[in-house]
Amino acid sequence: MNLSSALLAPFVPASFGRPGFLARASSFRASDLEVDLTGVAIGVTGGTSGIGLAAAQALAARGAELTLFGRDERKGELAADQVSRSARTRARFVRCDVGDFASVDEVARALGPRPFDRFVHNAGILPSERRVTADGLEATYATNLVGPLRLEFLLDPHHERLRRTVWVSSGGMYLVPLDLRELRGQTKRFDGVRAYAQTKRAQILTARAMSRAHGPHLAAYSMHPGWVDTPSVESSLPRFYRVTRSFLRTPAQGADTAVWLTATAAPLEAGGFYFDREAHDFELVPGTRTSVELERELFDHVARDARIDRAFIST
Ligand SMILES: NC(=O)c1ccc[n+]([C@@H]2O[C@H](COP(=O)([O-])OP(=O)(O)OC[C@H]3O[C@@H](n4cnc5c(N)ncnc54)[C@H](OP(=O)(O)O)[C@@H]3O)[C@@H](O)[C@H]2O)c1
Secondary structure, eight states, rough: OOOHHHHHEEEEEEESHHHHHHHHHHTTGGGGOOOOOOOOOEETTTSSSSHHHHHHHHHHHTOEEEEESSHHHHHHHHHHHHHHOOOOSSSSSOOTTTTTTHHHHHHHHOOOOOOOEEEEEEEOOOOOOOOTTTTTHHHIIIIIHHHHHHHHHOTTTTTTSEEEEEEOOOOGGGGGGOOOHHHOOOOOSSHHHHHHHHHHHHHHHHHHHHHHHHHHTTTEEEOOOSOOOOOOHHHOOOHHHHHHGGGOOOHHHHHHHHHHHHHOOOOOOOEEEEETTTTTTTTTTTTTEEEHHHHHHHHHHHHHHHSSOOTOOOO
């Protein structure tokens, strides 16, 4: 592998930063994002900061009606103002903790049935310590996977209106094979980085399974944004942030593939995992391929933990 292909390889850390994005962006087709999203209702969790906020701005600029979900009311209203500046219709903020069923259920009731055409599952956490939610779930698992699935299920259980979803995963999953005990926070020692990686791998498997089960009616994609300069990287990984800061991507660069997957009319690989607008194999590191049996077990647990129909995820 020569240097330039090493830089372009999707799983090589050097390509996760700004240089990798700039190298690939030169071959992006501008026409892919010349789309009119007028009248298209889009929900973005974690749309009040970082990648989610940048994605919301880009989608609003193309005419979409944005709903931003987050926990912090003040931050949320400021973000909605910011997004509205680039929009034809006003963006709204909805307070929701996606890792907490009481909050998810209340929001689903308040929004009513089928409020969205497209949805970006972007909110995510990487805590350093184990925390168990009021629903008895480890918080990373609840926030990054189970709660978002429950929200999607309650809003549109048969995907009657919601036809396209995008999960913001992470390159952090590349080296970590799926382990259900680690995913569900049941190991003796809690390791936040591994717990996070487990949820990020499970998000990709979930998107793929949902697309297989419900496609072409539903198109579910996942992507990894690279390494992006956002508040959560600084607070969750301070040492990493200090070392990599100068070559991290901007939030807009990190959001680019999520925006493209949400907005474009270009043909896409159903259930695909994308990085910089290209589909990639997320199981290319030896030992990370998930068996059919383990995948089945994963969805049994996730559906039970989310208290949703198993068929919503996979057949
Ligand atoms: N930055 C990177 O380098 C990077 C790399 C790989 C993957 N990602 C992924 O990208 C996504 C966005 O991260 P970011 O770096 O843009 O972080 P960020 O700037 O810190 O934004 C996180 C957003 O999620 C919201 N949020 C957090 N917990 C939530 C909860 N329980 N319920 C609802 N909203 C919640 C936050 O708002 P409130 O705090 O108000 O709730 C905020 O809007 C995450 O899924 C992350 O795993 C990021």
